[in-house]
Amino acid sequence: MNSTTTTTTTDRFYSIWRNRYIRDCIRCNVCRDNVINVTIEYINDNHRYLSLFTYNDKVEYNIIIQFQIINIDDVIKYTKSNHRELIDSIYIVPNFQIDNSDDSDEEDVETKQREQQLSKELMYSFHQGLRILSFPVVYQHPIGRNHKLPDSITDLHIDCGYLYDVNSPFVDMILSELPPQLKKLYLSRDLDINVPMCTIPDTLEVFEFATTSENFKHFVVPPNKRFQDCLLQVECGQDLEWVAQHTWVHRAKFASYYFDPTYVIPSHLTDIDIHARFDKLGRGVLPVSLTKLTIYEHKEPLEVGVLPPGLLDLELHYYDHQLEQGHLPDSLTKLIMRDYEKPLKPHVFGNRLKSLTLVSFNEEIQAQSLPHSLEYLDLPVFRGSFEHVGPLDNLNELKIPHLHTSVAILLQNVTKIDITTRGIPNKVFLKDTAIQDLYLLYKSLDRYNLYPGFFPSAVLNIEIRGLDIKMKGVIPDSCVSLNTDQTNLNTKLLPSSINIVKY
Template structure:
């Protein structure tokens, strides 16, 4: 007992000696709070400013700690402007129709009574230290002042009205914040300033428009952004060839398949292609390709070797080895209904969509084990020769299987998968998931309601989310389960283990 007591005292002494070191204490706090988003109100700031003020501006930038406030009305504007703790706010988002001004009640009443009310922004009201600002592009917006240079992210979102003139946005684009890193503009925005100089600090710029929309931008040397040009004429294409900072193109008119495309493009979408693709037409830099209404046979070497995403919704010719590059990770063949030969699909494929595919089964070595998204809306057949998919690595997207009819062989396909969402129209005979490794399961059943039966659910299940399925027997849900979300209206809770937290769809 004496040794244990000494050990405890020593541990406490070590802890407090470390905690007194401000640098170590700050590092611990910052790492614990890293990637934290705090959706705050002015009242929350008032109640918690002592804790929130412990983070410096640079610490919040480095560790992605964000304190966000949404401004929904005039009262929110007044509270924000007059609040002595507003310097703690990192991100502000403003909803439709809000004036960011300080008027007396009489001025405000007069403004609201105008038939076409002008929305006003006094940019000087935003505090220095604000990192992010977002607001919608609206009619009748005017502005004054200047946005703080501390803003690193500016988002002007798309509203219902398209292609409107916006004096406020023109004013902001004429003099962007000097530390801006991310800029997002609404599609087709009319820009009525001769030039818009993008700062050297800009890392991410997202905008889609015609060459007329894009030409005011003055871009620092060697910068390339994920901007998209709508190509409708030879003039658009000529401008695109000369301005390599725009790397995505959407061809809105018929495009000649024999015409060589600009070599710097990474993403191409073609609505109408006249002719057949040949080798050397597509740029070698291409990573994403969509061609609507294309049903000419592919040949080896036509698609560039670094292509990651391919969408050919009308393609229905037999695929052979070499037609698809090994780099491909996402493939969408909406009309494809040909037998798949072994080793035709690339080994790194993670997403595969074939709406019309309805062959009897998949042969061995036809489906890559790397798949984490498989959509086969017409398929009623077997996966028995495929084997088991790898346990897919995923970030924000849940692995999915979308299939017309769930065949009993799906248990082998999903044997090593721990998380999956299944969407189906029918459940075949003898479908048992009990011996799979699934812990987190979502099932959406799209036909008439279906009764679950013993052995259907995985024995290792922890979280279950079901739509269209009924629970009318005991012992259907394993004791390992701790969470259930369901659309069952008259659920009998006596059939559910006591350990399960039940949530219902509204």
Template sequence: MTISTTNTHRFYSLWRNRYIRDCIRNNVCRDILIDATIEYLNNNHRYLSLFAYNDKVEYNIIIQFRIKNRNDVIGYVNNKHRDLIDRISIDIGEDVAIDNDQQQQQAPRVIRYDCNLFHQGLRSLSFYNQHIVGSGKLPDSIRKLTIYNNHKLRNNINNPLVDMILAELPPKLELLYLPSGLNINVSTCRLPDTLNYFNFQGTHENLKPFIVPPNKVFDCTIDIKSDQDLQWLAQHTWVIKAMFETKYNATRVLPSHLTSIRIHSIDGRLEKGILPSSLTSLYIFDYNEPLEVGVLPPGLQWLDLSDYDHPLEQGHLPDSLTELDLGCYNQPLKPFVLPNNLTTLAMDSFNQECFQANTLPRSLSYLQFWSFKGSFEHVSPLDNPVYNGHKPQLIVDSLHESVAILLQNVTTIKIRTNQISGNVYLKDTAIQNLDIHSVNRFSLYPGFLPSAVKKIIMKGVDIKMDNLIPQSCVYLKTDIVDLNTKLIPLTVQIVK
């Protein structure tokens, strides 16, 4: 018996074991989302039915069905394989009802959902916020319920369907997402103990109907418009975010349990002890008072001071900070002022001559300086960072030749710039994946591209000479309309 025959027999002996076969199938399809139409269900139900319900939950295998029109509703209700569907999403303006022929002729047309039409076993349901009249009851099997914002409609929307659902939520619900601008018109809504994620933004009047299990906190935001809103917030610690829609008095101490605060404008100057020590995220749009050491909480991770333009000193920013946005900042940046763990830095108005040594942390992976035309010659190379699972990104007004120092160790980078000087050479960097976009078109020249680059995406870049694309490159995406392919190595896949 040959080795090939032996391997074949071994494979089939394993494949005949149902447990092993199911484990292989589930692991191969882990975290997969299958978009199914009625036709797809009819043609593939034999294969889809091989996934057991519990296996789909454990391995996050989701069969999704989208309702786009009345035919989809009828097809779903009458389909004998609909029990295979795990998630249903419904487009704006679509009814989920069968006996609505007469209703379609009425003006204005009333949107209706008959919740009894949804099958038991459905795990996830999503639709858009609008005035919907509901009947029936959602299946107890629903684990995730998402109502999206409808940007076509104004705020303060009454949604009778949502009120009906909130009066009796599915008992095993794990995720609930409600859109901002939704009016809550039920006296009480008891959140199930199984709920792990709840997102909603509103005034205390819209938040107070919710009865929350003990020791639960949720990703909810209260709109502070009055002292009454602030008083309610202090007594309900399950709401951990606040947004001030009126001017905030800087002398007022904020509730100690808040983790995120957004303020449009402040009356006065922030002092020590005003901001909660639990705060991890702070956004203040209209604030330009000098910071002092200890004003910002020691655990703050995200800071956006759009109008701030005072010199920063050591200790002004907490060491915990990872994301910083100073839109109007244009002061010389001193060494060791920025925290060592900073990953995101945006200073759109910064236009000094250069960055001095020890000013930019090596941990940075997203740098946005839309006004900067200067040099990076004194900074240390970045540590090959990753930006929230995305490509590291550099945004500058003009790409200076010293950028090669900054990017020396980076293997993947996205560059956005308005112009590129003629003496930028990336050939000696470690970049293998380069995505570059220049607003003003420029022509490639020898040595600009990294010598080890494998994948290139470029816009606003022209290729007019031979031997500009390194032999290491295997992929090129470009916006050049009349690209001369003779200038590109034969091993490169060209995408337009």
């Protein structure tokens, strides 16, 4: 490049960079969707650069400047900082606490009292402009004056940590007047609410809280709101009566000591977790609106038509009765069974199932028992054959403890697959499959030496973990990209077609 071209290029760059709008766009796009973790020292040293991001820039480009409070020194630094308005997110670590124990040393008592006062003052010192606040419940006594959080807060996370049945007057004070722009609210499941009324702002989009109706009843929710992450813990009949009248909660979990299989559950519930043991479900007990169901133990065999026809997601624990066609609805897209140890019969799962996990299964898989719709298959202890299954063309993730030679039949027409296994007991040949993108994780204490014919002959991209290449011909000539964790790989063993090697 001659000097004239260099000058022209340089001039062009600076002419663009002088344009403030373009410069700001470049800066914001480079930092888009990033969390910038800072200390107060870093803010003090770099506030001129951090202040180039306007409030609207950070909201639009999802740029978050976050400060973690780990100890009382961080509290002091934050409250005294002249540049704390640059902070978007404050995260107070869960183990942050003030020692309230008695101590005979007068100097130590004074220090602890000062720390307690500083920690209280912190909760009154959050700056306007703060958007995200996460803090643990550490105050078990009244604070002393009314207080509300900055109006700018959009995400609020309150965690009880390892405490149970926690009542916090400070939290009650906050809940009595939530920030008007709040979009996300997370409350720890062990939090007890004692505020007379908590009005949910219209802006709230995500509300996560698992609790009883005694706690939920304090919340006043705008009409037509439904919160996916609110879960009612059913402990008595009154809980079901309450949720029947409050449709903004549409998930319920029945405790181990309460479930009446003859009770008609409110029709708007879409997600139910039955942790109790019971004999069997009758027809009409579960609402037709149900899309997700977890059953801890169903003692009797399922009957045809008991499960709702629109059910999408089912998890069964302690169920080991033979599944027959019609026991499961054809609508199912995801199924987890933890204790099923019976053969898989044809057409049991319907033709829409995409994800199947059978935790204890190690029985025969009969022909036409695994639907072609499957995309995810997890069989943690299965050591049998897939020879009767035939190709599963939509499969993109397979988890099995041992790669049986018949796995080549299963993956015959698949072009992209992730495989996780703990063993390759016999030589497996994938060379005749259509796989072009392969990720293989070998989860064993010992590494495995690969051999020619293992990889698909048309493979383009290979990523392997726990496997070694120690001879020529292992990697097909079609491969252009190899990602491996082998530290002593001899690149002379690789074909010339590979132009990218990552370690």
